[in-house]
Amino acid sequence: MSVQELEKEQSPNQAGFGLTAWLRWGWRTLTSMKTALILLFLLALGSVPGSLVPQRGVEPDKVARLYEQNPTLAEWYDRFQLFEVFTSTWFAAVYLLLFTSLIGCIVPRTATYLRELRRKPPAAPKHLSRLPHAAAFEGDLGVEEAARRLRKLRFRVVTGDGWVSAEKGYLRETGNLFFHIALLGILLAIGAGSLYGYRGNVLVVEGDGFANTVAAYDRYIPGSQVSAESLEPFSLQLTDFKVSYQVEGDKRGQALDYSAHLKVNDSPGAPTRDFELKVNTPLEVNGTQVYLIGNGYAPVFKVTDGKGQVAFEGAVPCLIEDKPTMTSGCVVKAPDAQPSQLGFLLRFLPTSVPLTDGTYASAFPDELNPEVQLVGAFSGDLGLRSGRPQSVYELAPPEVMKKLKPLVMGSNVPKPLAAGQSIDLPEGAGKLEFVGVKEWMTLQIAYDPGRVPALVFAAVAVVAIALSLMIRRRRVFVRVKEGGTVEVGGLTRTEGSAAGFAEEFADIVKVLSAGEKDVR
Amino acid sequence: MSAEQLAGLSDLFVVAAVLLYVVSMVGFAMELAFGRFRPGKAAALGADAQRQAVKQPVAVGAAGSGGEGADASSAEQPGASEAAGQPRGAIRAGTVALALAWLGWAANLAAIVTRGLAVERWPWGNMYEFVVAICFAAVSAFLGTQLRHNVRFLGAFVMVTAALGLGLAVKFFYTAAGPVVPALNSYWIAIHVTAAIISSGLLTMAGVAGILYLIRGDGLSRLPTREDLERVAHRAIVFAFPLWTFAVIAGALWADRAWGRYWGWDPKEVWSFITWVAYAAYLHARVTAGWRGRAATIVQLVAFACLLFNLIGVNIFISGLHSYADVGN
Ligand code: HEM
Numbered sequence: 001m002s003v004q005e006l007e008k009e010q011s012p013n014q015a016g017f018g019l020t021a022w023l024r025w026g027w028r029t030l031t032s033m034k035t036a037l038i039l040l041f042l043l044a045l046g047s048v049p050g051s052l053v054p055q056r057g058v059e060p061d062k063v064a065r066l067y068e069q070n071p072t073l074a075e076w077y078d079r080f081q082l083f084e085v086f087t088s089t090w091f092a093a094v095y096l097l098l099f100t101s102l103i104g105c106i107v108p109r110t111a112t113y114l115r116e117l118r119r120k121p122p123a124a125p126k127h128l129s130r131l132p133h134a135a136a137f138e139g140d141l142g143v144e145e146a147a148r149r150l151r152k153l154r155f156r157v158v159t160g161d162g163w164v165s166a167e168k169g170y171l172r173e174t175g176n177l178f179f180h181i182a183l184l185g186i187l188l189a190i191g192a193g194s195l196y197g198y199r200g201n202v203l204v205v206e207g208d209g210f211a212n213t214v215a216a217y218d219r220y221i222p223g224s225q226v227s228a229e230s231l232e233p234f235s236l237q238l239t240d241f242k243v244s245y246q247v248e249g250d251k252r253g254q255a256l257d258y259s260a261h262l263k264v265n266d267s268p269g270a271p272t273r274d275f276e277l278k279v280n281t282p283l284e285v286n287g288t289q290v291y292l293i294g295n296g297y298a299p300v301f302k303v304t305d306g307k308g309q310v311a312f313e314g315a316v317p318c319l320i321e322d323k324p325t326m327t328s329g330c331v332v333k334a335p336d337a338q339p340s341q342l343g344f345l346l347r348f349l350p351t352s353v354p355l356t357d358g359t360y361a362s363a364f365p366d367e368l369n370p371e372v373q374l375v376g377a378f379s380g381d382l383g384l385r386s387g388r389p390q391s392v393y394e395l396a397p398p399e400v401m402k403k404l405k406p407l408v409m410g411s412n413v414p415k416p417l418a419a420g421q422s423i424d425l426p427e428g429a430g431k432l433e434f435v436g437v438k439e440w441m442t443l444q445i446a447y448d449p450g451r452v453p454a455l456v457f458a459a460v461a462v463v464a465i466a467l468s469l470m471i472r473r474r475r476v477f478v479r480v481k482e483g484g485t486v487e488v489g490g491l492t493r494t495e496g497s498a499a500g501f502a503e504e505f506a507d508i509v510k511v512l513s514a515g516e517k518d519v520r
Numbered sequence: 521m522s523a524e525q526l527a528g529l530s531d532l533f534v535v536a537a538v539l540l541y542v543v544s545m546v547g548f549a550m551e552l553a554f555g556r557f558r559p560g561k562a563a564a565l566g567a568d569a570q571r572q573a574v575k576q577p578v579a580v581g582a583a584g585s586g587g588e589g590a591d592a593s594s595a596e597q598p599g600a601s602e603a604a605g606q607p608r609g610a611i612r613a614g615t616v617a618l619a620l621a622w623l624g625w626a627a628n629l630a631a632i633v634t635r636g637l638a639v640e641r642w643p644w645g646n647m648y649e650f651v652v653a654i655c656f657a658a659v660s661a662f663l664g665t666q667l668r669h670n671v672r673f674l675g676a677f678v679m680v681t682a683a684l685g686l687g688l689a690v691k692f693f694y695t696a697a698g699p700v701v702p703a704l705n706s707y708w709i710a711i712h713v714t715a716a717i718i719s720s721g722l723l724t725m726a727g728v729a730g731i732l733y734l735i736r737g738d739g740l741s742r743l744p745t746r747e748d749l750e751r752v753a754h755r756a757i758v759f760a761f762p763l764w765t766f767a768v769i770a771g772a773l774w775a776d777r778a779w780g781r782y783w784g785w786d787p788k789e790v791w792s793f794i795t796w797v798a799y800a801a802y803l804h805a806r807v808t809a810g811w812r813g814r815a816a817t818i819v820q821l822v823a824f825a826c827l828l829f830n831l832i833g834v835n836i837f838i839s840g841l842h843s844y845a846d847v848g849n
Contacts, residue, residue: 033808037801041801043797047790047794050785051790085785086785250698254698256702279703279705280708280778282780444779448782455773459769469759469761469803470758470759
């Protein structure tokens with residue numbers, strides 16, 4: 001299994017012009033080391049755009065922005081599948097070729113390896129002094145004794161007339177083969193995961209719950225082999241969400257810890273258990289993982305309409321506008337309000353402070369002095385019944401916005417409201433009350449049947465590559481000459497590792513030349 | 521001592537380490553400058569003579585005390601057999617430089633330890649701390665190798681790299697001591713980042729040897745032979761590659777706990793992958809006919825460039841999930 005063997009590339013011309021000859025030549029070329037090298041390069045090179053161009057799976061909003069800002073470029077990117085490099089056909093082509101090449105490499109090598117495993121070390125050469133490592137000493141060491149001592153050093157040993165031949169370091173090839181096989185295993189595990197796994201996101205407000213069904217997700221990305229019924233039927237409720245912040249020093253305002261107190265039912269009839277969900281400690285239910293990936297504020301509002309009836313009451317999750325201060329933008333819609341629907345745009349300030357110019361801002365991300373500022377209030381048809389899906393973070397699409405009647409806007413924006421305070425709308429249109437503050441969290445829920453196999457193969461790969469690179473294959477020969485001279489010779493079969501062997505060889509010679517009592 | 525005092529002490533230790541590395545670099549440079557020229561090929565010694573040099577100490581060791589057996593290895597080691605031929609002044613400069621390098625190493629270590637005590641966590645939670653640790657790892661790799669094999673010729677270049685790295689960290693990446701974001705608050709930082717730091721340190725040493733390989737022609741030079749340089753680089757990579765593989769996998773395990781997927785093609789993940797593939801390409805190039813030597817060294821340096829870009833470039837130019845990106849925050 002020398003490199004030369006692997007490098008042997010026969011040109012089809014020599015073998016004749018038949019189809020089989022061409023196929024054989026193609027296979028040889030594909031499985032040659034040089035091709036593997038080039039494919040490795042292509043794989044690395046092909047990954048580069050994956051980090052420079054925004055990827056749909058990772059940053060869909062950036063892709064959308066690029067489409068707005070530079071549609072021609074975006075289209076060209078799309079033409080070459082640069083928004084999804086790692087699932088593109090050309091990337092797949094490279095790694096499939098590489099792995100075909102790898103299989104073409106592994107199979108014959110495994111066969112050679114199995115043959116090697118059973119093969120005995122070769123007979124000792126005549127002149128040991130010509131070997132890269134050689135020594136001689138006087139002594140009464142017999143062939144049998146030399147063989148015994150070498151076996152004790154875990155060599156595989158054969159003996160002959162006046163000579164001993166020993167070899168060890170077979171784990172090197174074992175490691176190499178297992179490493180390359182493990183790479184295949186990792187690829188298969190990843191493939192299985194993307195076919196049979198799913199991933200989804202959901203936002204949960206304090207006090208609310210989530211049941212693991214497709215309909216409950218805000219975003220749901222199933223693998224092609226996942227059916228909606230196969231989702232693990234657990235449910236959870238968010239009882240309390242806490243964030244602690246650094247309150248002093250340079251890092252003031254940095255989050256120190258997030259923790260979500262959950263009540264979990266592993267299955268519909270199962271008893272409820274408590275779980276504290278944190279970053280780095282996901283909840284696991286039968287292989288389905290639940291991760292805490294985001295959080296924010298959800299102030300509670302009460303809208304009373306022009307007729308004095310409560311048209312809306314509840315928590316409204318707000319989008320974070322400024323992460324360091326957690327200033328957030330909220331939208332309240334009251335489609336049930338009479339005589340006309342009401343809509344509000346608000347800004348939530350967790351730690352509200354007045355600025356010198358009369359405006360207000362948040363000074364800290366924690367809710368030390370939570371206040372809500374009314375940015376705009378509108379009446380009119382919000383267009384919710386048009387059947388078109390609408391975002392909860394947007395009051396209405398621009399064309400609908402134009403038709404709404406502004407009640408409060410711009411210069412007549414009032415002072416922010418503290419919890420419990422309310423504001424009366426002009427013209428007796430109604431009243432908005434800021435009731436209190438809750439928090440929301442976003443969860444990622446993922447099921448990936450490939451993750452454990454991938455881990456196992458990865459662990460095999462690490463151990464195997466360490467064996468493959470650290471162990472050297474080495475041979476030691478002993479010749480007992482008449483008159484009591486013992487010659488020892490040694491060589492390594494691994495290029496570039498001769499240096500370290502010199503020490504080991506010296507130790508081996510020491511063990512061989514030592515008297516009986518010195519042998520361990 | 522209060523946390524602020526410890527943090528201040530840590531900053532002082534970094535400055536001390538930079539100064540010591542610079543002075544040490546001068547010493548190593550003098551050793552090279554006043555040293556003897558070496559022929560371009562080890563083969564100039566004559567294959568027979570070389571084999572003789574290997575064999576004799578073993579024979580002596582076998583017959584006598586045995587203690588000199590280890591000499592056999594140094595005879596094969598880069599430069600060692602020639603050390604005797606060096607002018608005395610050069611050797612002295614090199615010895616002083618080595619002592620200074622150890623002092624700088626100690627200062628670098630002290631900087632990391634005091635920082636860790638000041639912030640009460642593993643002291644590699646941001647770019648600044650990460651680069652300080654990598655410089656420490658690179659110097660450790662050099663000094664550790666130097667304990668067993670004579671690689672003093674690398675000294676000047678490793679020192680200048682470490683001094684520049686620390687300088688860069690202080691000047692551009694400095695972050696006041698403080699807590700990390702919750703995602704970094706995990707025992708995985710000890711496993712994943714430590715492995716990344718150690719392998720980066722080793723790969724930095726290999727990169728330095730690779731650059732010297734290209735600078736040095738095949739002719740007469742004060743630098744060691746190309747074979748020696750390549751051997752140093754290869755051995756460092758052979759150690760570092762499994763460790764880097766492990767670091768990437770530990771990162772995937774951590775991502776599995778923190779972000780809900782073990783691999784998601786975050787820019788840092790992409791570049792770790794590219795770096796890993798590039799070093800795998802180097803290892804394959806070494807065993808491919810016609811690629812050994814210069815071509816393999818170029819592959820190695822491309823891989824090293826990927827590593828550097830991943831450590832520094834990705835944090836600065838590309839935003840991603842990795843929280844290290846808060847440079848100078
Ligand atoms: C996913 C891509 C691959 C990776 C990451 C990879 C990685 C490695 C590594 C790290 C080594 C150890 C080098 C050494 O022993 O010094 C190695 C050795 C080897 N690889 Fe690969 N490899 C890949 C694909 C392939 C392919 C496609 C082939 C077949 C053409 C191949 C053939 C070999 C051979 C023959 C060796 C043994 C070299 C020796 O014994 O010195 N590898 N590989």
